[in-house]
Amino acid sequence: MFAQVRQRALTAAGQAVATERxxxxxxxxxxxxIAWYLAPLLPLADADYSYYAPLGVLVxxxxxxxxxxxxxxxxLTGLGSGILLGLGGLLLVSLGxxxxxxxxxxxxxxxxxxxIQALGTGRDWIALAGLFVLLLGGRQPDDFSLSFLITMAxxxxxGVAANYIFPPVYxxxxxxxxxxxxxRIAEALEHMADMVGEGRIDAEMLTQVSEDLTNLSSEVAAEVRKADRSRRANPRARRLREVQQENDNAWWMLEWxxxxxxxxxxxxxxxxxxxEEGRADLLTAALRHTADAVAAAPGEGWDEADDAAEAVDDYLTRLDAGETPLADRRPALAAASAVGSLVDMTRELAASER
Known part of the structure; x- marks a missing residue:
């Protein structure tokens, strides 16, 4: 328990002081x-409300x-809706x-x-802006509302302009x-090869391996989506289209x-x-060759993939030649199919990165 808390604290600390952050x-x-300094110069806005400009930057x-x-x-959409709502509340008060x-x-x-989900981050501003106008508008709610909206805008x-200067591409x-x-996928396959080779399947470790891959895959998916968003409206991204294509291909293959x-x-x-079905050494060889193919550098791994495919074929040949009833062989055949699919993914990834 303490180790998990410590690990999460270290992870959080690392995220907080990451270069990107x-x-x-x-x-x-x-x-x-800059926004706070220049806000008093805005036309139609009261300089007394210039502190809303830094708030606009933050959002x-x-x-x-x-x-x-x-x-x-x-x-701003949520803010404008909230201002109208607050003015409506003031109208009710004026009517008694x-x-x-x-x-x-x-x-x-x-x-x-x-x-309303479509409003995104603006959803939180509707009630807040309405309450601000209602409680802080005073005797001149129109002036307050206009200053509030202009200064936030x-x-x-x-804020957008600051991000457009040397915008990051991830x-x-x-x-x-x-x-x-x-x-990590290659490492997981190596662990499985060790278990099969030693004839000792560690169920707890396999569960942990599966969970780790799931968690990492989710994190990578989020990183790939962020990288794709960073290209939009970004002039620097035009020179990196090939990198984006490589990432897209790699993610599709690695997800599978x-x-x-x-x-x-x-x-x-x-x-x-x-x-125990077929021969353990054949399945072990198939797993190790597949791990080597997965771990190969981008655009490479052809020889490793060929070795892995040959090892999978040897294992399948042994399974077909066995005298064990088909029903008992199905789990082993399913395992061979999974390894074969990994080899196919590796070949496609190597081809896409050439």
């Missing part, structure tokens, strides 16, 4: 300072240009409704409208995560490879006697 923090601080500051633009626009009733209605309607523009980071997933590796681990866990 530190650069984003410096960029956000610089943009917020639009994301790792990618596309995310910054989208988040900023959605926040108790203030507490107006507050309750603004919150109820704002939270209900916040359920200015902050969003500054294609190489995604490539590194894909390489890590490739290495992860599935087959997990399927193989599950088969060995549920049917530990698989290694």
């Amino acid at each position: 530190l650069v984003l923090a410096i960029r956000a601080a610089a943009a917020a300072t 639009s500051m994301h790792p990618t240009v596309a995310d910054s633009l989208r988040s900023g626009l959605l926040a 409704a108790p203030g507490v009733v107006a507050v309750a209605l603004v919150i109820v309607v704002g939270v209900v409208l916040g359920g 200015f902050g969003v523009v500054v 294609l190489h980071e995604a490539g590194e995560r894909l390489a890590l997933l490739r290495a 490879s992860t599935f087959f590796a997990r399927d193989l681990a599950d088969l060995l866990r549920r049917y530990p006697r698989i290694s």
Whole structure:
């Protein structure tokens, strides 16, 4: 338990001080300072509300240009809706409704409208902006609302502009995560080969291997999606189209490879006697050659894939020649099929990266 907590704390600390995060923090601080300094110069906006400009920067500051633009626009949409809602609440008060009733209605309607998924990050601003206008608008709610909206919009523009200056592209980071997933799949196959070769299937370790691959695959998927978003509205990405194509091909193949590796681990866990069908040394050889093929450098691995395919064929030939009833051989045949599918994925990946 303590080890898990410690590991999670170290992971969180590493994420907080990652280079990517530190650069984003410096960029956000610089943009917020500029927005706050320039906000009093805005026409139609009261300088007393210039502190909303840094807030606009924060809502639009994301790792990618596309995310910054989208988040900023959605926040302004939610903000504008909330301002209209707050003005509606003030109208009720002017007509004689108790203030507490107006507050309750603004919150109820704002939270209900916040359920619209299409508004994204703007959902949280509807009730909040409505409450601000209702409680802080004072005797000049129109002036407050206009200043609130203009100043926040200015902050969003500054935030998006700050991200557009040397915008980050996360294609190489995604490539590194894909390489890590490739290495982990190969490592998992080596562990399975050791178990089969020694005739000792460790169910607990296989479960852990499967979970680790699942978790890493999810993290890599998120990294690949972020890399794809970082290309949008990014002039630097035009020179990196080939890198993006390589990442897309690698992810498609490795996603399926992860599935087959997990399927193989599950088969060995549920049917530990698989290694007794045919010959354990043939299955072990197939697993080791496949691990070598998966671990090969991008665009390579042809010889390793050929060796793995030959080893899988030898194992299947042995299974077909056995006298064991077909029903008893099905788990071993399924395992051979999973290994064969991994070899096919490896060949396709090698071909796509040439």
